[in-house]
Amino acid sequence: MPSPPGGFEVPLWRAVAVFRFAALAYVGLLILRDADRYAHPVVAGVVLLVMLGWTVTTAYGYARPALRGWPLLLADLAVVLGVLLVGPWAQGRGALAAGVPILAVVWLAGPVLAWAVSGGRRRGVVAALLVGGADLATRDRIGQSTLTGTILLLLAGVVVGHVARLAATAEQRLHRAVELEAATRERERLARDIHDSVLQVLALVQRRGAHLDGEAGELARLAGEQEAALRALIAGAPPPGPAPEDGTGTLDLRALLARYASATVSLSTPATAVPLPAPVARELAAATGAALENVARHAAGRAWVLVEDEGETVTVSVRDEGPGIPAGRLDEAARQGRLGVAQSIRGRVADLGGAVSITSTPDVGTEVELTVPRAAR
Template sequence: MPSSPPGGFEVPLWRSVAVFRFASLAYVGILVLRDADRYAHPLAAGAVLLVMLAWSGVTAVGYARPAHRGWPLLLADLGVVLLILAATPWVVGRPALAAGVPTLAVAWLAGPVLAWAVSGGRRRGTVAALLVGGADLASRGRIGQSSLTGVILLLLAGVVVGHVARLAVTAEERLQRAVELEAATRERERLARDIHDSVLQVLALVQRRGAHLDGEAGELARLAGQQEAALRALIGGAGPPPPVDPAGDAVDLRTLLGRYASTAVQVATPATPVPLPAPAARELAAATAAALDNVARHADGRAWVLVEDEGATVTVSVRDAGPGIPEGRLVEAARQGRLGVAQSILGRIADLGGEVRIVSTPGEGTEIELVLPRRDG
């Protein structure tokens, strides 16, 4: 599915603004021809009409290019309309305006209001409508119900068109994200097929051929089986990277910890997401990985990971059935400069304001609890 170009949904809106300018200018031309004999300076009215025609062409070309839709053109657009409104009392004449003759700009003055609304949404459209509407009222000889109605219509146009423009931008961004996600999913499926046809089959063969062997060959077969299970879990259910919450930059801890599941490591998580700020979630996952590494080094590699979301705190428990940690062993390891537990686990959680609880009985295994409090903001 091809992705839409940047600003693709806004292009029809800008074209509509250009069409409106020329259509409203045609209406202005008809009124000028009809009321020219009542103007104080009819020739000046013709000159103003030519200026409006030229400026309509400039804005049509300028707004057609995304790079030119910035403040210089927007302010110039508004300034041209305000100058025409300021010249109206002299060109038309106060007596003619008081008699009900329309101003020179008439509906053409809504052009910058629409342009500001498309470029910046409701607020920007409202500001432009108030400025143009105020200048229009100031240029008239008398303020009646029709003139007030014109200002109200300008405000409504600024609000409604601005709202539609923002909806178009939001829809385009969501479509772009959907297209990128679809492309990433297809790429993952292609890689999964390639891995299944090559790497997974080799790992499965090594595991089957070496399962009955002893020594290093048997250990190699066991590791091959673990990697096969981990790869199958990754390509089968991991999906794209952990979803990010734009409001809080949060990720689902379940997705990060699910990567460690294998034939030797069982990971149990809640059925609902466990959102955490991205830095905290990554550090907690890294501490869990360090704990599992210790299990692989000092126990038989089999471990159970349990995630508990208690609202105010999130607890990750890593349990094994290994020989346990002798009393004083952690202190002795730190004294010898072996800081795996002290830095990789205790240090990470302490930096996050959490707590690590280690319960170990020789011969009965070890349980490490990583407790992380949730903090507002």
């Protein structure tokens, strides 16, 4: 996948251009040194000028994203293959047999690097095989040094292609992170505006009309529901509704608990998912619902739910501002056969291998803390 202009691939294209000019300078030095041993030194000079012109052309073309397409890539490969085919005739078989380097030398690696940067490892390997095969086909005798050169081309294609793909992937992730940061800042700005206006008005309507009858009471109830929905929206909470499994047998606890959020129940969850095995998530959500039922029955329904993901364990805290639980009341209720807390809350959490902590202060409120391990016992 191509990188946008100014992306992380730009330094790679510049490095390819620098490599080609440096390789061309090395070729020029070898031609000056060995020209008297060539069969057609003038032809070798013309080939050097062609290589210079093509190096300038590719440096210009690859520097512009619109030109980094197949026409330039194929032309680049064709020029290098042409230089490989003309080289033996310009130098002469005798000079090559005497150990004179081929005319292109390391310059022939240019299209391999270009293909690798443009398309990753696969393109780099294809170009290396084509260039290496053409080099081997022009040789009268294939030695260890020739094979080594072809292997180095393959390695260059693989390594440079891999680095190019990593750069493209890193750039995409960076763009995504920037977009998310911009969206988060915009949501925070909207949240401040909404909190200073809409939420305060809805909360005022809900408080003033909570004890009224008829249409006024219904209006207050609707205002409370809309306040809770808006708070969940600007906080980025998951929408209420069924929580489907993600294909690995886990559920996001946030989605299960979102159904309990209302005008009287405030839900605070982590920004990221809280995945739990499906049975654990359902039982923990059910225990939380049982705790909220007790709040609705004994503490006027106003409650705060906090979810904490602690790695190996997950804790859900339910706090209210009710009258509190008198000392010994829970044990007395259990003896009387009223097993709501004992079975619906403690029983469920105990079956999961977790623990329940209930802290209550008269006239202050009660906090129920449910802690379960990530995997059920």
